[in-house]
Each structure stands twice: as C-alpha cells, then as structure tokens.
Amino acid sequence: MNAPTSPSQQASAARVEPDVFEAAAEHEQVVFCNDxxxxxxxxxxxxxxxxxxxLGGTRFHPYASTADAVADVLDLSRGMSYKAALAGLDLGGGKAVIIGDPSSLKSEALLRAYGRFVQSLNGRYYTACDVGTYSADMDHVARESSFVTGRTVANGGAGDSSVLTAYGVFRGMQAAAEAAWGDGATLGGRRVGVAGVGKVGRHLVGHLLDSGARxxxxxxxxxAVERLREEHPEIEVADSTDELLAGxxxxxxxxxLGHALTDEVVETLTASVVCGAANNQLAxxxxxxxxxxxxxTYAPDYCVNSGGLIQVADELEGFSFERAKQRADGIYDTTREVFAxxxxxGVPAATAADRLAERRMREVGRLRGLWLAH
Structure with missing residues (x-):
C-alpha cells in the first residue's frame, strides 16, 4: 500500500525519525500509511x-502538520490504554488519525484503503469511530478488515457510540456532584455549561435537562446549536466558549477537542465541578x-467518557445495548472510587485515576503475560 520513496524522501524521513521515536518512547508501535x-x-x-x-477510534481531521497529527495520536492512544484499564475492559489502548478534511477527502475508496491498512496489523489494533468518522464509515472500513467495531445497527454493529459516551459522562457528573456538594447532591437546579454539542454533547444535554439542570x-x-435549540428550546446559548466561561x-x-483546561481557564473558572466528554482536557x-x-472537583476525562469504548467493545461479543448500558452505569462507581x-x-483526582489504571495494567497485564508465555 505504501508508495516507494526516493532517496531524497528517505533522507527526509531519516531526519524526522529521532523526534518521532523520542515522542513515542512509551508506545509499542506507531505505523504510518500513505495511499x-x-x-x-x-x-x-x-x-x-x-x-x-x-482498541480506539479513527479521528479524521485537517491537522496543520504531520507533527501535530503525531502528537495527537500519541496522546489519544495513551489515553485509551488508561480508559480501557479503568473501565475494567480486557483491551489495550490505540488510536488512529487520518490527515485531511473529511468533508472533501473522505470517500469509500479511501476508507477501504484504510481498512486494508488496519487489517495488515493482524488484530493488534481494532478501530472504531471518532471525531470526523461515523458508523457508516466503519461499514466501509469493515469491507476490508476484520478488526472493526462501532458499525451500523443494520450491519450488526452497536451504532452511534456517542449515546453511551454521553450517558457515562452524565453518570460521572452525578458522582462529581456528590463529591463537590455532599452525599445525595444532584444536578437539579445547577447551571451546567456544555462546550461542544456535536455527537456527545447533544445527548448529554438531554440527560442534564431530564435531571432538572439548567x-x-x-x-x-x-x-449544531440550532438543531439542539429546536429540540430543547429551553437551553441558553453562549456565542463562544469564552462567553460561556465568563458567566x-x-x-x-x-x-x-482536547486541552480545554488551560491555566487561564482554571484561574477564572466559576464552576465547582469540571466533567466533560473531551479527551485530554488538561492542557x-x-x-x-x-x-x-x-x-x-475535576472528574478525569478518560474515567467518565469511557461509555463509548464500553459500547463498541461490547460489539466484539455480539452487541447488547442493555448489557453495555449496565456496564456504562459502572462509571458512576468508578468515579466515586477515584475521588475516594x-x-x-491526598492527591488530585487525575493522579488517583492514573494510579488505579496503572495498577490494573501492571497487575493484570503481568499475570496475562505469564499465562501467554506458557
């Protein structure tokens, strides 16, 4: 699938390899595809x-540079390892990015070429949806690869994984509310600012309104805002994230997208709780x-946004929405465990979540390795 490189291209690649190797020092494998x-x-x-x-989704995004794409896929894949571990899944962490504008570049041929690329990894990596890709796209990828999840219901898949991602974030937010305001505290009457109402944010808003939140x-x-306002005319709308945070x-x-929590945001934030679906929120x-x-009270992102991963992972067993939802309910208890x-x-919640995930990867991973060695 990869086109031959000329000597000049090979020399150029050699110049950038040390930076890639250094950045990916803790990763098992990073693979580039060019078709x-x-x-x-x-x-x-x-x-x-x-x-x-x-297991991790495929993000289709017009990155400004290859270096930006590499940095993003490394961060996202690391987060998936921690997310899967904390969710109690027997899966590792991976991620993929396709560089380009999906509105103009995405095609059946491209997705099928990508599927052949995924297939070449022989099951070390299972792909699914992420920003810029949808269940219908995974159907195309699956025509060339056996290692695809998050497909449409019509093709035996779990469908839109944002449904349980939003539900898990909502359950995590309920646990965060109790941590911030005491046992029995709810989101009723609380003012919740949601930045980003695409796939996940849209569903999250529905859960929040049902719980009595403003x-x-x-x-x-x-x-996206106009569509949501048609569904829920009672919501308020801010013109920008800055305006949202100023209130x-x-x-x-x-x-x-990630890195929403900068020093400046934290310094001026009026909210007592931060809990959202974005990956890699800490700048x-x-x-x-x-x-x-x-x-x-910060609910670590990979702890509360694992519902989508739980959903697509369940598809590997023969999908049951009710079973997956029951597993996503566990995000509430896991979030409480992190806060405890x-x-x-005496550490931040993000550190506690890392410790729990790393403990499972270390202990269970070691035992699994011993078993496979035999």
Whole structure:
C-alpha cells in the first residue's frame, strides 16, 4: 500500500525519525500509511497491549502538520490504554488519525484503503469511530478488515457510540456532584455549561435537562446549536466558549477537542465541578494541581467518557445495548472510587485515576503475560 520513496524522501524521513521515536518512547508501535491513489495519509499508534488488543477510534481531521497529527495520536492512544484499564475492559489502548478534511477527502475508496491498512496489523489494533468518522464509515472500513467495531445497527454493529459516551459522562457528573456538594447532591437546579454539542454533547444535554439542570451551550458550528435549540428550546446559548466561561456556572462540561483546561481557564473558572466528554482536557501536566488548589472537583476525562469504548467493545461479543448500558452505569462507581482514592492519598483526582489504571495494567497485564508465555 505504501508508495516507494526516493532517496531524497528517505533522507527526509531519516531526519524526522529521532523526534518521532523520542515522542513515542512509551508506545509499542506507531505505523504510518500513505495511499496516493485515494489521498489517504494515516497514522496508527498502539500504546499498550498489556490487557489485550488495542482498541480506539479513527479521528479524521485537517491537522496543520504531520507533527501535530503525531502528537495527537500519541496522546489519544495513551489515553485509551488508561480508559480501557479503568473501565475494567480486557483491551489495550490505540488510536488512529487520518490527515485531511473529511468533508472533501473522505470517500469509500479511501476508507477501504484504510481498512486494508488496519487489517495488515493482524488484530493488534481494532478501530472504531471518532471525531470526523461515523458508523457508516466503519461499514466501509469493515469491507476490508476484520478488526472493526462501532458499525451500523443494520450491519450488526452497536451504532452511534456517542449515546453511551454521553450517558457515562452524565453518570460521572452525578458522582462529581456528590463529591463537590455532599452525599445525595444532584444536578437539579445547577447551571451546567456544555462546550461542544456535536455527537456527545447533544445527548448529554438531554440527560442534564431530564435531571432538572439548567443548561447553557456553545459550539463553533452554529448548525449544531440550532438543531439542539429546536429540540430543547429551553437551553441558553453562549456565542463562544469564552462567553460561556465568563458567566456563572456550577458545572463546566468540555465536550469538544482536547486541552480545554488551560491555566487561564482554571484561574477564572466559576464552576465547582469540571466533567466533560473531551479527551485530554488538561492542557499540560500541572493543571490538575491548579484545579485541586482552587478546590474544583475535576472528574478525569478518560474515567467518565469511557461509555463509548464500553459500547463498541461490547460489539466484539455480539452487541447488547442493555448489557453495555449496565456496564456504562459502572462509571458512576468508578468515579466515586477515584475521588475516594484522591482523598485518602491526598492527591488530585487525575493522579488517583492514573494510579488505579496503572495498577490494573501492571497487575493484570503481568499475570496475562505469564499465562501467554506458557
């Protein structure tokens, strides 16, 4: 599938390899795919298979540079290892990115070329949907690969994984509300700001309104807001994330792309709770300490947004929505466990979540490795 490279191209690749190797030092495998016939340029990063084959979605995004794409896929795949471990799944962490604008570049031919690429990894990586890809896209990928989940219901799949992602975030938010405001506290009457109302944010807003919360939303894509307002005319709308954050909030739910929690955001945040669906919300290491210093209850993203992973993982067993939803209900208890460990160890919740995930990867992964060795 990869086109031959000229000596000059090989020399150029050699110049960038040391940076890639350094950045991916803790990853098991990073693979690049190039298919000029379809315009496919993709990267798959497998962070860990300690608990099982890596599973993670395919993000289709117009990255400004290949370096940006590499940085994103490395961060996302690492997060998937921790997410799967904390969710109790026998899966490792991986992620893929396709570089380009899906509105103009996506085609059946490209998706099928990508499927052949995934197939070549021989089951070390299972793919699914992410930003810019949908269940119907996975149907095309699955025509060339056996290692695909998150397919349409019509083709035996679990369908839209954002349904249980949103449900899990809502359950995690309920646990965070109790941690912030005391046992028995609910979201009723609380003002929740949701930044990003695409796939997951849209469903989350429905759960919040059903619970009696007051909701204000924003999104860079105005049609998403307009559609949501047609469904729920009672919501408030902010023109931007800055405007959303400038107003009084009880809960802030980042549900768009990552790195939403910067030093500046934390410094001015009015919310007592942060709990959202976006991956990699902390802009850099140390933000979790700033949140704790301001006594803001932060529900670690990969803890609460694992419902979609649980949903597509269930598809590998023959999908049952009720079974998957019951498993996603466990996010409430897992989030409470994270907050309890944070309190007992005197560390931020993000650190506590890492410790729980790393413990399972270390202990269960070691036992699995011993068994496979025999």
């Amino acid at each position: 000029p016939a379809t315009g496919l340029r993709a990267i798959v990063a497998i962070h860990s298979t300690a608990l099982g084959p890596a 909701v204000v939303v924003t999104d860079v894509w105005s049609p 009084p909030l009880d809960v802030y739910a980042p549900c768009a 850099h290491p140390g933000v979790e300490k700033a949140l704790a210093a301001r006594e803001i 460990l944070a309190a007992s160890d």
